[in-house]
Amino acid sequence: MPSRHSEISEILVDITVAAVTEEKTFELRPAQLEEPRADEVLVRLVSVGICATDLHFSTFLPTNAVLGHEGAGVVEQVGAGVTDLKPGDPVALAFTSCGVCKQCRTASPSYCAQFDALNFAGARADGSSAVSIDGRPVYAHFLGQSTFATHAIANVRSVIKLPDTADLRSAGPFGCGFMTGAGTIVNILKPGPESAVAVFGAGAVGLASVMAAAASGASTVVAVDVSPARLQTASEVGATHVLDSREGDVVERIRAIVPDGLDGSVDTTGRADVVKDAVAALHTRGTAAVVGVGPSENVEVEWRTLLNGRTVTGVISGSAVPQVLVPQLLAWQAAGRFPVEKLMAHYEFADINEAAAATKRGDVVKAVLTF
Ligand SMILES: NC(=O)c1ccc[n+]([C@@H]2O[C@H](COP(=O)([O-])OP(=O)(O)OC[C@H]3O[C@@H](n4cnc5c(N)ncnc54)[C@H](O)[C@@H]3O)[C@@H](O)[C@H]2O)c1
Ligand SMILES: [Zn+2]
Ligand SMILES: [Zn+2]
Structure with missing residues (x-):
């Protein structure tokens, strides 16, 4: 248990965080965490995955910001209003949401009207931060958690209670990357037998899409990447x-496999040219799911291509209700149908910069830090 400072008015917990530095790397720093409010829990982290989105945000957030949004661990303390979680519960954490807007009330929390304010503003809804460094509140609550830290405060809407059998050293990435890739398949494209799906980009998100498409029974699952090693993993x-995709026209080569075109495609590259291919390779009623976040501002799609009944849809966090999808994916994994353990490389928390560099180079698909 972390030490308590009950003599000061706001009760704090000593923790260690990986704070963003001036050089846009990470530095392990002592920090203080508030005790959980009524609708929050205090989680001791066992592991946290590194997602491309952490590395993207690290390039422009202020010094001392605390990122990390694929945490898994054990509940240490619950707020006064928490009824369905207790100390000792194994949990994974996901994004948070308001719970009362129309999207939240219709089981679409990843499209919450307050999504950006609650997940990217670096603070709770009231502007406060549970994390302080050198006595000053810092950017935290990133995607509902900020789990590049030994402990985190999470709103209950972020918390996914896991079965006691869950491996907490590898459960974290289910809360973002794996849920995103798999959810895009099971919630949006919904392939069945005889379906043909292509996944552009075979990183953590794309490979989770590949696994979910295969597990859903799609008869054709095409993976597209520029890395032979990742394509090998995909197969x-x-x-x-x-x-x-460097070896010739991708749309032509997909149509050589599926002459009528694809039922569905997923873009995880965030590249406009790739999204264009992901749409062009569809059959007339197919759906392209845009998941990747990249440098492109605009995507150009030929007007007539859309007119013929195709759908292009953006997808956040796999359109998932995390508390519903993640246990399903863990069950798939336990049955050998969602072998994400093959994608993970584990690092000590102190080696976060090494893990981030390996992620940026593409040497590892899913780096996971352990505490
Ligand atoms: N929408 C969401 O809710 C959500 C959630 C999580 C992650 N993301 C985003 O999804 C994307 C994928 O995340 P990831 O962790 O899998 O990243 P990643 O970097 O591991 O995967 C991207 C893959 O795309 C490949 N690629 C690059 N250029 C390509 C090209 N021209 N053609 C084909 N493949 C190409 C890369 O080699 C890599 O394997 C990131 O942009 C991330 O920010 C979105
Ligand atoms: Zn993520
Ligand atoms: Zn909402």
Whole structure:
């Protein structure tokens, strides 16, 4: 248990965080965490995955910001209003949401009207931060958690209670990357037998899409990437075909496999040229799911291509209700149908910069820090 400072008015917990530095790397620093409010829990982290989104935000957030949004650990303390969680519960954490807007009330919390304010503003809804460094509140509550830290405060809407059998050293990435990739398949594209799906970008998100498409029974699962190693992994986890997009026209090569075109495609590259291919390779009623976040501002899609009944849709966090989808994915994993353990490389928390560099180089698909 972390030490308590009950003599000061706001009761604080001593923790260690990986704070963003001037150089846009991470530095382990002592920090203080508030005790959980009525609708929050205090979680001791066992592991946290590194997602491309953490690295993207680290390039422009202020010094001392605390990122991390694929945490898994054990509940240490619950707020006065928390009824369905207790100390000792194994949990994974996901994004947070308001719970009362129309999207939240219709089981679409990843499209919450307050999504950006609650997940990216660096603070709770009232502007406060549970994390302080050198006595000053810092940017935290990132995607409902800020789990590049030994402990985190999370609103109950972020918390996914896990089965006692869950491996907390590898459960964290289910709360973002794996849920995003798999949710895009099971909630949006919904392939079945005889479906043909292509996944552009075979990183953590894309490979989770590949696995979920195969587990859903899609008969054709094409993985597209520019990395032979990632394509090799894709074929080991369920892709029926792999294409290196540097080796020729991708749309033509997909149509050589599926002459009528795809039922669904997923873009995880965030590149406008790739999204264009993901749409052009569809059949007339197919759906392209845009998931990747990249440098492109605009995507150009030929007007007639859309007119013929195709759908292009953006997808946040796999359109998932995390508390529903994550246990399902863990059950798939336990049955050998969602072998995400093949994607993970574990690092000590102190080696976060090494893990981030390996992620940026593409040497590891999913780096996971352990505490
Ligand atoms: N929408 C959401 O809710 C959500 C959630 C999590 C992550 N993301 C975003 O999803 C994206 C993927 O995340 P990730 O962790 O899998 O990242 P990643 O970097 O591991 O995967 C991207 C893959 O795309 C490949 N790629 C690059 N250029 C390509 C090209 N021209 N053609 C084909 N493949 C190409 C890369 O080699 C890499 O394997 C990121 O942009 C991330 O920010 C979005
Ligand atoms: Zn993420
Ligand atoms: Zn909401």
